Amino acid sequence: MAKSIKFGLLPRIILAIMLGIGSSYFFPIWAIKIFTTINGIFGNFLSFTIPLIILGLVAPGIADLGKGAGKLLGITALLAYGSTLLAGFMAYFTASSLFPFMLGYNEEIGRSLTEKTDIFTPYFIVEMPPIMSVMGALLLAFILGLGLTQVKGNSFKGVLNDFNGVIIQVISKIIIPLLPIFIFGIFLKMGAEGTVGGIMAVFVKVLGIVLLMQVVLIVTQYLIAGAVSRRNPFKALYTMLPAYVTALGTQSSAATIPVTLEKSIQNGVRKDLAGFVVPLCATIHLGGSTMMITTCSIAVMIMSGMPYTFSMYAGFIMMLGITMVAAPGVPGGAIMAATGLLTSMLGFDETLGALMIALYITMDSFGTACNVTGDGAIAIIVDKIAKEEEEVLPAG
Numbered sequence: 099m100a101k102s103i104k105f106g107l108l109p110r111i112i113l114a115i116m117l118g119i120g121s122s123y124f125f126p127i128w129a130i131k132i133f134t135t136i137n138g139i140f141g142n143f144l145s146f147t148i149p150l151i152i153l154g155l156v157a158p159g160i161a162d163l164g165k166g167a168g169k170l171l172g173i174t175a176l177l178a179y180g181s182t183l184l185a186g187f188m189a190y191f192t193a194s195s196l197f198p199f200m201l202g203y204n205e206e207i208g209r210s211l212t213e214k215t216d217i218f219t220p221y222f223i224v225e226m227p228p229i230m231s232v233m234g235a236l237l238l239a240f241i242l243g244l245g246l247t248q249v250k251g252n253s254f255k256g257v258l259n260d261f262n263g264v265i266i267q268v269i270s271k272i273i274i275p276l277l278p279i280f281i282f283g284i285f286l287k288m289g290a291e292g293t294v295g296g297i298m299a300v301f302v303k304v305l306g307i308v309l310l311m312q313v314v315l316i317v318t319q320y321l322i323a324g325a326v327s328r329r330n331p332f333k334a335l336y337t338m339l340p341a342y343v344t345a346l347g348t349q350s351s352a353a354t355i356p357v358t359l360e361k362s363i364q365n366g367v368r369k370d371l372a373g374f375v376v377p378l379c380a381t382i383h384l385g386g387s388t389m390m391i392t393t394c395s396i397a398v399m400i401m402s403g404m405p406y407t408f409s410m411y412a413g414f415i416m417m418l419g420i421t422m423v424a425a426p427g428v429p430g431g432a433i434m435a436a437t438g439l440l441t442s443m444l445g446f447d448e449t450l451g452a453l454m455i456a457l458y459i460t461m462d463s464f465g466t467a468c469n470v471t472g473d474g475a476i477a478i479i480v481d482k483i484a485k486e487e488e489e490v491l492p493a494g
Contacts, residue, residue, distance in 0.1 A: 110277075110278040111277065111278055111281055111456060111459050111460060112460065113278070114277075114278035114279070114281045114282040114285070115281060115282075115285050115456060117282055118281065118282040118283070118284065118285030118286040118288075118289060119285050119286075119289045119298075120289075121282075121286050121289070122285070122286050122287075122288075122289025122290045123289070125286060125290070127217060127218070127290075130218055130286055130287060130290055131218055131219070131220065131221055132221070133279075133282065133283035133286055133287070134218050134219065134220045134283060134287060135220035135221045135222060136279065136280075136283060137220075137280055137283040137284065137287075137448070137452070138220040138223055138224075138448075139223075139224050140276055140279070140280050141280075141448035141451075141452070142223070142224060142225065142226040143226055144273065144437070144448075144451070145226065145228055145441075145448075146226040146227070146228050146229075147268060147273070148228065148232060148235075148437055148438040148441065149228050149229065149230045149231065149232055149234065149235035149438065150229075150235070150265060150268075151265055151268075151269065151434060151435060151437075151438070152232065152235040152236055152239055152421060152435065152438050153235045153238060153239050153242075153261075153265075154258075154261050154262050154264065154265030154266075155239075155262065155265060155423070155435050156236065156239035156240070156243060156420070156421060156423060156435075157238070157239040157240075157242040157243040157246075157258055157262075158243070158255075158258045158259055158261075158262040159243065159381065159382075159423040160239070160240065160242075160243025160244060160246075160247070160423065161242070161243045161246035161247060161255060161258065170371075170374070170480065170484060171378070173480060173483060174374075174375050174378055174379065174476065174480050175378075175382060177476050177479060177480065178378075178379050178382045178383035178476060179382070179419055179420075181319060181383060181385045181472055181475075181476065182383060182384050182385045182388050182418075182419040183388075183415060183416065183419060184315070184318075184385065185315050185385035185386065185388050185389040185392075185468075186385075186388040186389065186392050186415035186416075186418060186419065187412075187415060188311060188314070188315060188389065189308075189311060189388070189389040189390075189392035189393045189396075190392055190396070190408070190411045190415065192307065192311055192393070193307065193392065193393045193396040193397065194396060194406075194408075194411075196307060197307075197396055197397055197400050198400060200303055200307075201300055201303065201397060201400050201401060218287055218290065218291075231442070232438035232439070232441060232442040233442055235438070236417070236421065236438070240420075242258065246258070269431065269434055273434065274434075277455065277459075280452055280455075281452060281455065281456045284449065284452040284453065284456070285456075297401070297453070300397055300401060301457060301460070303397075304393060304394060304397045304457065305460070305461055307393065308389065308390055308393050308394075308461055308464065309464060311389055311393070312386060312389060312464060312465075312468045315385060315386070315389060315468065315472070316335065316468060316471050316472065316475075317331075317335070319385075319471075319472045319475040319476075320332070320334055320335040320475050322475070322479070323475040323476075323478040323479050324478075326478070326479050326482050326483075327366075327478050327479065327481070327482040329365070329366065329478065334365045334474070334475075334478060335471075337361050337364050337365050337474075338358075338361050338362075338365070338471050338474040339471075340357055340361060341354055341357045341358040341361050341467075341470050341471060341473075341474065342467045342468075342470065342471045343467075344357045344470075345463065345466045345467035345469070345470045345471075346463045346464070346466075346467050350466060351379075351380040351381075351383075351466055351469050351470050351473070352380050352381075354380070354466070354470045355376060355377055355380050358376050358380070358470050358473050358474060359372055359373065359376045359377075361474060362375075362376055362473075362474050362477040362478075365474060365477075365478055366478070366481070367477045367478060367481040368481055368484075371477070371480065371481050371484055372477055372481075375473075375476060375477045375480050375481075376473055376474075376477055379472075379473035379476055379477070380469075380470070380473060381423065382423050383469055383472060383473055383476060384419065384422045384423075384432060384469055385468060385469060385472050386464065386465035386466065386467065386468025386469040386472070387422060387432040387433075387465040387466070387468075387469060388415065388418050388419060388422070389465070389468070390458055390461055390462075390464070390465045391418060391432070391433065391436050391440075391454075391458060392411065392414075392415060392418070394454055394457045394458050394461075395414075395440060395444060395446075395454060396411075397457070398446070398450055398453055398454055398457070399444065402450060404444075404445065406444070410443065410444070413443060414439060414443045414444060417439055417443065418436055418439055421435055421436060421438070421439055422435045422436055432458075432462075432465070433454065433455055433458040433459065433462075437451055437454075437455070440454060
């Protein structure tokens with residue numbers, strides 16, 4: 099019996115984009131409107147679930163940070179968040195400097211992304227109002243998560259963990275499987291409107307810039323780790339390359355933990371400390387993902403003619419580093435957790451959000467690889483700090 103081939107999310111997204119573009123050349127208007135209707139329903143469902151996703155992922159993720167080695171936990175979390183901010187602001191300054199010249203505003207594309215075309219309006223709309231705002235969900239998640247780090251007892255924590263499990267099932271069993279259909283519909287409509295060629299050219303340029311920035315970020319992380327630990331940064335980076343390659347295939351920081359752990363120990367990090375830092379960073383260190391989301395969002399805003407400022411992105415990047423904490427270990431989990439911020443802080447609508455998801459997921463494996471490789475640098479730094487503290491404490 100022939101063994102069935104299972105496509106991952108990335109091949110399905112790429113196939114959906116190709117089929118959407120190809121179908122736009124011969125699909126009649128009534129067929130395009132069917133997919134526009136499906137996209138409208140799915141988009142409203144996504145809007146409904148965004149606050150629930152934020153609450154279900156962020157609150158338990160913050161609560162879990164209450165477990166750990168006290169001061170060492172704080173140091174690791176601070177380094178991970180600092181690395182994430184470094185990646186986000188590097189992406190902002192690079193993209194905002196280069197993209198206005200590389201991409202520029204295309205009036206035809208901008209109109210397609212921001213204006214509704216009457217000829218392709220949905221046959222009907224199913225309203226699904228969210229039960230709370232995105233910012234309300236974030237505030238509630240922070241209150242519950244931080245509160246649970248101080249309260250003894252596991253009853254409510256168990257409820258939140260169960261809710262987290264439900265949300266992960268919604269993402270992995272409903273949203274992620276339906277994403278290719280959603281993206282097919284978006285590119286079908288854009289192809290019918292004649293703007294898809296310009297958008298695909300942007301995809302290629304953005305991918306090239308992201309990959310270059312990630313190389314600079316990773317080298318910077320290891321130069322800092324090498325300076326702190328007085329180890330050869332390039333040798334340490336070379337040791338971590340198997341973790342990078344593994345993450346390209348798994349698209350999951352969590353699934354790559356065994357390799358990241360093994361290579362961190364080979365870099366001289368003590369086994370017990372690596373066993374604490376690496377799994378924690380797999381949850382909270384998202385520099386590569388933040389870099390990609392920031393870069394992609396600026397590209398989309400420039401294409402669509404939307405204004406953006408440093409103050410807008412400063413808040414967005416700082417919130418992004420927190421919101422993606424404990425994003426599920428499934429492909430596309432980070433962008434699902436970040437969708438609420440794209441809507442509430444950058445003003446993305448359904449079409450722009452779908453374009454962001456498609457653009458991000460095509461590069462998701464590179465973001466994950468960047469995340470886990472950076473985990474190794476953080477482990478080296480934390481190991482050095484822990485050793486210095488152990489040397490000082492007995493003398494005090």
